[in-house]
Amino acid sequence: xxxxxxxxxxxxxxxxxxxxxxxxxxxxxxxxxxxxxxxxxxxxxxxxxxxxxxxxxxxxxxxxxxxxxxxxxxxxxxxxxxxxxxxxxxxxxxxxxxxxxxxxxxxxxxxxxxxxxxxxxxxxxxxxxxxxxxxxxxxxxxxxxxxxxxxxxxxxxxxxxxxxxxxxxxxxxxxxxxxxxxxxxxxxxxxxxxxxxxxxxxxxxxxxxxxxxxxxxxxxxxxxxxxxxxxxxxxxxxxxxxxxxxxxxxxxxxxxxxxxxxxxxxxxxxxxxxxxxxxxxxxxxxxxxxxxxxxxxxxxxxxxxxxxxxxxxxxxxxxxxxxxxxxxxxxxxxxxxxxxxxxxxxxxxxxxxxxxx
Numbered sequence: 234x235x236x237x238x239x240x241x242x243x244x245x246x247x248x249x250x251x252x253x254x255x256x257x258x259x260x261x262x263x264x265x266x267x268x269x270x271x272x273x274x275x276x277x278x279x280x281x282x283x284x285x286x287x288x289x290x291x292x293x294x295x296x297x298x299x300x301x302x303x304x305x306x307x308x309x310x311x312x313x314x315x316x317x318x319x320x321x322x323x324x325x326x327x328x329x330x331x332x333x334x335x336x337x338x339x340x341x342x343x344x345x346x347x348x349x350x351x352x353x354x355x356x357x358x359x360x361x362x363x364x365x366x367x368x369x370x371x372x373x374x375x376x377x378x379x380x381x382x383x384x385x386x387x388x389x390x391x392x393x394x395x396x397x398x399x400x401x402x403x404x405x406x407x408x409x410x411x412x413x414x415x416x417x418x419x420x421x422x423x424x425x426x427x428x429x430x431x432x433x434x435x436x437x438x439x440x441x442x443x444x445x446x447x448x449x450x451x452x453x454x455x456x457x458x459x460x461x462x463x464x465x466x467x468x469x470x471x472x473x474x475x476x477x478x479x480x481x482x483x484x485x486x487x488x489x490x491x492x493x494x495x496x497x498x499x500x501x502x503x504x505x506x507x508x509x510x511x512x513x514x515x516x517x518x519x520x521x522x523x524x525x526x527x528x529x530x531x532x533x534x535x536x537x538x539x540x541x542x543x544x545x546x547x548x549x550x551x552x553x554x555x556x557x558x559x560x561x562x563x564x565x566x567x568x569x570x571x572x573x574x575x576x577x578x579x580x581x582x583x584x585x586x587x588x589x590x
Contacts, residue, residue: 357387379411
């Protein structure tokens, strides 16, 4: 269950400037999902990614092969350097240095079945950083299926210069010998961090046992500074849309449309009448949807927008924003303002001369 309408990396845009050249460590990189999220929010960053599972590491390497902002390492991380058995499970998302517990197997079945055990090299983040000449890391992400505390224990030298930690944590022992949320929280408190947000909490079983979640910890001085800031941006889709339309209204726009009739737009529909500009229509390329309505707004084809008096279009999708930006080229060529909500470089391009501050 997601507790916020955005994830930890979006939340961190309140902590880090999107143009900062962050040094990010991703432990348990899997196939690069976190790498993609970090680089979408902070495109100038460099990510050091660790993934020890051989087949998964190959897929990770292929996914980032042409990106100079990413360095990958075929190592596990822990509190001691050496080698260890790595349990490759039926679902590679669940693989770990720890063996799945009986409870974990009951909750997840074949996903937690160990299909292979391989030896993998283990490094500590402190030793790795010393060898790489890295003395500052801005963000550490840890998602290693119950071994998370051991990773953090191997980074005590780095933690003083880390500003944020996004870490998976276990509320129920899904792996043999795994650390609990309270143990991780206590360790981080001892190292000058405080829990800022829980972003996702999951449950399993007929008893609806809370099993694991994702926590975002900030260094105490960073969190204290964040708490003193005024007018922090609302990072929800509603807040993003409101800011975009406020900006458009301030530049003289009078009628807006949202591009895309999917879940994002449907979730925003309840707020349409609260917006600073009237939302008069929904644009969608699907001919079969033409004439249908969302919150009373007719779904029309993009090429008819200008004839309806629409002078600003907001791309209404987080997952497909880049695709919608390309599809909206004809609208931009007509002189219509098109605004992105999520992708930093598209947001910058959205601020056309007549819309610039």
